[in-house]
Amino acid sequence: xxxxxxxxxxxxxxxxxxxxxxxxxxxxxxxxxxxxxxxxxxxxxxxxxxxxxxxxxxxxxxxxxxxxxxxxxxxxxxxxxxxxxxxxxxxxxxxxxxxxxxxxxxxxxxxxxxxxxxxxxxxxxxxxxxxxxxxxxxxxxxxxxxxxxxxxxxxxxxxxxxxxxxxxxxxxxxxxxxxxxxxxxxxxxxxxxxxxxxxxxxxxxxxxxxxxxxxxxxxxxxxxxxxxxxxxxxxxxxxxxxxxxxxxxxxxxxxxxxxxxxxxxxxxxxxxxxxxxxxxxxxxxxxxxxxxxxxxxxxxxxxxxxxxxxxxxxxxxxxxxxxxxxxxxxxxxxxxxxxxxxxxxxxxxxxxxxxxxxxxxxxxxxxxxxxxxxxxxxxxxxxxxxxxxxxxxxxxxxxxxxxxxxxxxxxxxxxxxxxxxxxxxxxxx
Amino acid sequence: xxxxxxxxxxxxxxxxxxxxxxxxxxxxxxxxxxxxxxxxxxxxxxxxxxxxxxxxxxxxxxxxxxxxxxxxxxxxxxxxxxxxxxxxxxxxxxxxxxxxxxxxxxxxxxxxxxxxxxxxxxxxxxxxxxxxxxxxxxxxxxxxxxxxxxxxxxxxxxxxxxxxxxxxxxxxxxxxxxxxxxxxxxxxxxxxxxxxxxxxxxxxxxxxxxxxxxxxxxxxxxxxxxxxxxxxxxxxxxxxxxxxxxxxxxxxxxxxxxxxxxxxxxxxxxxxxxxxxxxxxxxxxxxxxxxxxxxxxxxxxxxxxxxxxxxxxxxxxxxxxxxxxxxxxxxxxxxxxxxxxxxxxxxxxxxxxxxxxxxxxxxxxxxxxxxxxxxxxxxxxxxxxxxxxxxxxxxxxxxxxxxxxxxxxxxxxxxxxx
Numbered sequence: 118x119x120x121x122x123x124x125x126x127x128x129x130x131x132x133x134x135x136x137x138x139x140x141x142x143x144x145x146x147x148x149x150x151x152x153x154x155x156x157x158x159x160x161x162x163x164x165x166x167x168x169x170x171x172x173x174x175x176x177x178x179x180x181x182x183x184x185x186x187x188x189x190x191x192x193x194x195x196x197x198x199x200x201x202x203x204x205x206x207x208x209x210x211x212x213x214x215x216x217x218x219x220x221x222x223x224x225x226x227x228x229x230x231x232x233x234x235x236x237x238x239x240x241x242x243x244x245x246x247x248x249x250x251x252x253x254x255x256x257x258x259x260x261x262x263x264x265x266x267x268x269x270x271x272x273x274x275x276x277x278x279x280x281x282x283x284x285x286x287x288x289x290x291x292x293x294x295x296x297x298x299x300x301x302x303x304x305x306x307x308x309x310x311x312x313x314x315x316x317x318x319x320x321x322x323x324x325x326x327x328x329x330x331x332x333x334x335x336x337x338x339x340x341x342x343x344x345x346x347x348x349x350x351x352x353x354x355x356x357x358x359x360x361x362x363x364x365x366x367x368x369x370x371x372x373x374x375x376x377x378x379x380x381x382x383x384x385x386x387x388x389x390x391x392x393x394x395x396x397x398x399x400x401x402x403x404x405x406x407x408x409x410x411x412x413x414x415x416x417x418x419x420x421x422x423x424x425x426x427x428x429x430x431x432x433x434x435x436x437x438x439x440x441x442x443x444x445x446x447x448x449x450x451x452x453x454x455x456x457x458x459x460x461x462x463x464x465x466x467x468x469x470x471x472x473x474x475x476x477x478x479x480x481x482x483x484x485x486x487x488x489x490x491x492x493x494x495x496x497x498x499x500x501x502x503x504x505x506x507x508x509x510x511x512x513x514x515x516x517x518x519x520x521x522x523x524x525x526x527x528x529x530x531x532x533x534x535x536x537x538x539x540x541x542x543x544x545x546x
Numbered sequence: 547x548x549x550x551x552x553x554x555x556x557x558x559x560x561x562x563x564x565x566x567x568x569x570x571x572x573x574x575x576x577x578x579x580x581x582x583x584x585x586x587x588x589x590x591x592x593x594x595x596x597x598x599x600x601x602x603x604x605x606x607x608x609x610x611x612x613x614x615x616x617x618x619x620x621x622x623x624x625x626x627x628x629x630x631x632x633x634x635x636x637x638x639x640x641x642x643x644x645x646x647x648x649x650x651x652x653x654x655x656x657x658x659x660x661x662x663x664x665x666x667x668x669x670x671x672x673x674x675x676x677x678x679x680x681x682x683x684x685x686x687x688x689x690x691x692x693x694x695x696x697x698x699x700x701x702x703x704x705x706x707x708x709x710x711x712x713x714x715x716x717x718x719x720x721x722x723x724x725x726x727x728x729x730x731x732x733x734x735x736x737x738x739x740x741x742x743x744x745x746x747x748x749x750x751x752x753x754x755x756x757x758x759x760x761x762x763x764x765x766x767x768x769x770x771x772x773x774x775x776x777x778x779x780x781x782x783x784x785x786x787x788x789x790x791x792x793x794x795x796x797x798x799x800x801x802x803x804x805x806x807x808x809x810x811x812x813x814x815x816x817x818x819x820x821x822x823x824x825x826x827x828x829x830x831x832x833x834x835x836x837x838x839x840x841x842x843x844x845x846x847x848x849x850x851x852x853x854x855x856x857x858x859x860x861x862x863x864x865x866x867x868x869x870x871x872x873x874x875x876x877x878x879x880x881x882x883x884x885x886x887x888x889x890x891x892x893x894x895x896x897x898x899x900x901x902x903x904x905x906x907x908x909x910x911x912x913x914x915x916x917x918x919x920x921x922x923x924x925x926x927x928x929x930x931x932x933x934x935x936x937x938x939x940x941x942x943x944x945x946x947x948x949x950x951x952x953x954x955x956x957x958x959x960x961x962x963x964x
Binding site (some may be wrong): 133137138141142144148149152188189190191192193225227228229231234235236237238239240278281282294295296297298332334356392393396397400402403411414415416418419421422423424426429430497513 | 562564565568569571572575576581583616617618619654655656661662663664665666667673705708710712721722723745746749750780786824829830834835836837839840841843844847848853883906907908910911912
């Protein structure tokens with residue numbers, strides 16, 4: 118189009134014929150985009166934090182366990198050592214290089230832990246101490262003593278709440294009672310099957326994660342100790358796999374499933390092993406989209422109003438333009454140009470504002486205690502500081518959505534301008 | 547006079563119906579969203595408080611001062627000597643705000659069936675009283691609730707039943723340390739299995755008769771750990787707890803804890819949601835403010851000449867401000883009514899039928915309570931009113947600038963403007 122550049126220039130001038138209106142509309146669009154970016158960033162950021170915590174306290178990004186364990190948590194559903202070595206072989210091979218952070222074979226059981234003063238039901242986790250150091254949150258949250266070491270075979274690490282309840286401190290003696298698992302093939306040879314077993318342990322470390330279900334119920338023991346106690350030598354409940362990137366979970370799970378076909382195991386990603394958390398995230402995200410959708414429609418209506426009014430009040434002017442030979446397509450083009458420039462300008466501002474706030478929250482975090490006075494100590498319940506996270510894809514998507522909305526909204530006013538009936542328009546002035 | 551101003555303002559609004567409608571739609575939409583949000587939030591809160599308290603906690607708990615949170619076997623009400631349970635119950639239920647009270651004993655140990663076992667919390671209670679305080683009896687998926695006829699009967703959660711592979715009718719072994727220093731150990735028959743959706747309860751709770759658990763723990767019949775109290779109104783819990791503690795304290799050293807203290811995560815979660823809805827309200831207000839300001843500025847500019855004429859005829863600036871503000875008030879008022887109108891059937895639907903998320907998710911344990919995937923809304927008229935007043939005030943404030951501009955017009959110049 119010959120007059121293309123001219124239309125852009127005229128459009129730009131037209132925008133500033135009513136600077137106040139243009140600025141107010143631009144501000145609304147700018148706020149809309151910034152809100153979208155900020156809310157997306159905070160939601161994804163907080164989810165990433167929760168995934169990281171959930172994964173580190175739970176069974177990792179991907180977990181391999183005996184089929185049916187997830188549903189029943191039956192203590193006697195165990196993995197033979199061949200599965201453990203097969204998993205390790207696959208992940209430590211070249212295919213796992215750069216993807217894997219660590220592997221933790223664990224034997225889980227429930228038991229009764231008694232001290233001289235009190236007793237409590239506990240979740241026993243038998244671990245290989247050296248492996249846990251790099252993958253689990255618990256070695257990092259030791260507040261007294263130290264985490265398990267391979268050299269100290271009968272040490273136990275427990276949560277601070279549990280230690281308080283049992284009134285024990287470092288070096289205290291506790292007795293763990295649990296039931297040995299059934300060994301169908303070795304029942305007669307082993308003799309221990311199904312019987313209550315006790316072990317005397319010494320407290321070597323106390324941890325505090327801030328989550329009561331761990332601090333009050335979880336104990337870590339060296340793996341061989343638990344295997345002996347349960348009468349399950351060389352067996353584990355699960356192999357927890359920790360990855361460098363949570364995004365690789367599905368791929369790694371798929372590879373493991375291929376490798377372990379024919380073996381009665383289940384390979385679950387964190388989305389499957391932490392189902393409630395995954396669903397809660399889904400709910401959060403759905404809510405965020407609905408809320409942002411409504412807010413954007415509010416912004417959109419404001420934009421529609423501005424552009425539509427700008428077109429209606431220039432009825433006469435369009436008539437004159439048409440009379441001197443401007444074609445309907447060019448009129449529509451001019452209006453579209455105006456709204457595109459308005460959108461471009463406000464979205465640039467919105468992007469700056471949104472990313473600015475996002476970067477601030479990414480660096481310093483949004484502290485929920487600004488809004489609501491939380492009585493609990495910070496480490497309790499949940500982390501009240503959210504750090505914002507945004508991927509370039511999410512940024513592009515947000516800008517694209519708001520831009521498309523503006524373009525779609527300006528189509529109606531543009532068509533209206535193009536349809537200006539010459540005689541009426543000239544008379545009306 | 548003032549009625550005339552409103553009348554004129556209303557007419558002025560409809561001189562440009564398209565603009566008015568678009569602005570009104572934006573306000574209506576924002577308000578409708580706030581209403582739905584408030585309704586769902588109130589529903590979520592009530593549901594979480596109800597589920598969080600009715601599955602095990604109860605609204606208030608009466609303990610010996612040292613009992614909570616360690617729950618030591620020996621810290622029974624009235625110390626090692628115990629107390630007259632019936633008299634204590636009568637004293638508690640004397641308060642008219644108390645609906646029911648249920649004495650409880652707790653034990654911690656292992657539940658075993660054949661070759662499998664799991665760590666459990668054992669709650670001993672009187673079936674008739676406990677049913678008035680907690681709702682476990684409404685969550686049975688198999689069998690029936692505790693009855694005095696089967697003294698060795700227990701009711702357990704479905705996840706625990708799966709974990710040890712036991713069904714209704716199975717005989718389980720309970721093993722736990724007793725008050726006399728021995729290990730209590732006996733066989734019990736599963737009479738019922740419940741499913742609450744609360745992971746900790748479904749996986750770890752065993753319910754049995756008060757007397758049976760006292761026997762297993764070697765506790766005398768007048769030694770109990772706790773009295774669970776249900777109130778007519780859960781929101782009064784903190785106040786009632788303080789009053790009750792003061793009154794009971796005269797005869798017996800006790801601590802009375804209300805649910806916000808027993809389940810601090812739940813209380814924080816509820817307050818957190820309130821702050822989220824406030825943020826949302828602020829955002830909607832800002833957008834409404836921008837929209838209304840824009841609209842009213844346009845309205846003032848296109849009427850410059852007309853306003854000039856009015857002022858030349860003797861209309862005082864205050865009256866001009868009044869008429870612009872009245873126009874804004876009408877615009878926002880109509881928008882709010884429209885928004886309320888749009889939202890009303892949805893609000894009713896949410897209350898009556900709920901938001902059905904069952905195809906997307908199951909029950910979720912959050913902050914020590916259960917969120918049901920069939921999400922019912924509850925009307926929170928206070929929040930609806932606050933949102934309406936807040937939005938109207940913001941909008942009228944935002945029209946202050948256009949109004950003052952209009953009042954400052956010089957009639958001589960304004961009149962010449964085309």
